[in-house]
Amino acid sequence: MSDKPILEVRDLKMHFPVKEGILLRTNKFNKAVDGISLTIHRGETLGLVGESGCGKSTLGRCITRLYQPTSGSIYFEGQDITHLKGNALLPFRKDIQMIFQDPMESLNARHTVGDILEEPFIVQKIGDRISRKKQVLKLLDTVGLPARSTSRYPFEFSGGQRQRIGIARSIALNPKLVICDEPVSALDVSIQSQILNLLIDLQKEFNLSYLFIAHDLAVVKHISDRIAIMYLGKVVESAAGETIYRKPLHPYTRSLISAIPVPDPHRKVKRQVISGDVPSPIDPPSGCPFHPRCPQVMDRCKHEPPQLRSVADKHLVSCHLDL
């Protein structure tokens, strides 16, 4: 792992306008991503965990520039790509790829697998017809699908196999960074482990960096070097995977870990169940966004938003508690 990060995100904000009334005036904003900074190094996996609506997928889509962020900046290998447009973005599209949650929705149902996997080469104008076909066969082999898959359509495959096709497409152009947005959430457990193994093997083989977005902390911890926990558009804690699990400091991280059901019937510990729902990012609570659900809330938390601070080596927490 080199010291120079492959990706650096600084104070990124993505505020979606909320249109209301018959005049569709914008009076409110959905602050899906509200000031996030993070870095990913070469060959590293950063896991991003949070509940639905916390902004983790939006962040992923900002980094791939599927969304134009409201403010902040994204540096890829030191170059600012936040405001690049059109053809200037093309080389980065090759380097930053994405795997989506639902392979049925992200693969074109009317194209054969061969066409789907050939398309990235055509877009980037790489090779001729024959060499492209060869590449497609190589890709299928890499992700463990038979060569005869090229002439088949996505619906002919099972969920796990479709996800393999999605993965093959994402690594087609030898990317440096792959954003994995809930890649195993829709799969059955026995298939989930196959896909996780494949992602780990590919990372070793091609020295890939991953931003691995998921809501399942156990899955994220398995694949990640570092983990960032998100809540309402902000990172509340980030540290090495093992640290997050052994020494979670933020009350939200703690309750998240305590809420995971463990497949061991002997472990009948009383869970620390946090009450309430995740508030809406359109009208987030004042002060610390977690304060209405926090079991250790203090008066100060209600007014003063906590800043992300370093409590130990590479362990950042955003909380007023004396940790």
Added chain:
Amino acid sequence: MPLLEVSNLITEFDTDEGRVRAVDQISFSANTGETLGIVGESGCGKSVTALSIMRLLPQPMGKIAGGSVLFQGVDLTTLPLSKMEKVRGNEIGMVFQEPMTALNPVHTIGKQIAEVLLLHNDYSTQRALKESVDILDRVGIPSPDIRMGEYPHQLSGGMRQRVVIAIALACKPKLLIADEPTTALDVTIQAQILELIKDLQAEMGMSVILITHDLGVIAETCEQVVVMYAGKIVEKGSVFDVFDNPSHPYTRGLLASIPTLETPPKSKLSVIDGMVPGLMDLPPGCRFENRCPYARHACGQSVPPIQVIEAQHEVSCFRWRDI
């Protein structure tokens, strides 16, 4: 006598390609006050089992082709529909996976709960509404009298699932069937809902059948567990039997393939190779044979009989002694 006794239940569907057997000769029983878990992957027949018990199979395609479902000694499969309607929602309540589709979007919450009470009791509208408020309060909905007048879309996912539970429990059923009640919810909300079901179960002394694909949820909430694969029960027993001494290769494979917070990061997860056979072309022998690392010639020839390991622990495998 167990509260519910399912014996040799067979459920079939007529499809364009012919008749498929989604549930094939399964037997299990649920005791009073106990929680029974049914676990398996998509398409294994766990939801169809629940729908068969409730006689809610899609018509005219689905039908119970054999076996019996004894509830308090009465066979539900042969009960006239008019009597079955008195059982559903009154003596057996059901909670579905997706609370948005289970609730009627054009009726208020209050009306939907009162409807069940009016249908099964000789209540005045006023009394039914009053009791609905009490039930909403009991399932942990804040300011229930205001919520009564709201529509499903005004509630969060967790709140909607609480309403569905309130409807299922309104008539104080003896048995609650919960089909993936927390799958669509975030972990912290899942913890709240599981806790709620557990509390209400203790308070009302009812039995619960919990259907899920999550072995963690089973381990934490159930006393008995049934493992299903491709329409058949492969193993059943107490949670301690099944988790401490998994005897079917499928149960073993399933337990080994889940990443937990304890597994070392980026280590190889064990996988179950291959895929579930399609219900249209089931093998003549053991249905797990093509994926089983212990399979021998005999496994492909005939269906393994159910064998008793000890008192309550049964497995359907020729080779359980050797593995």
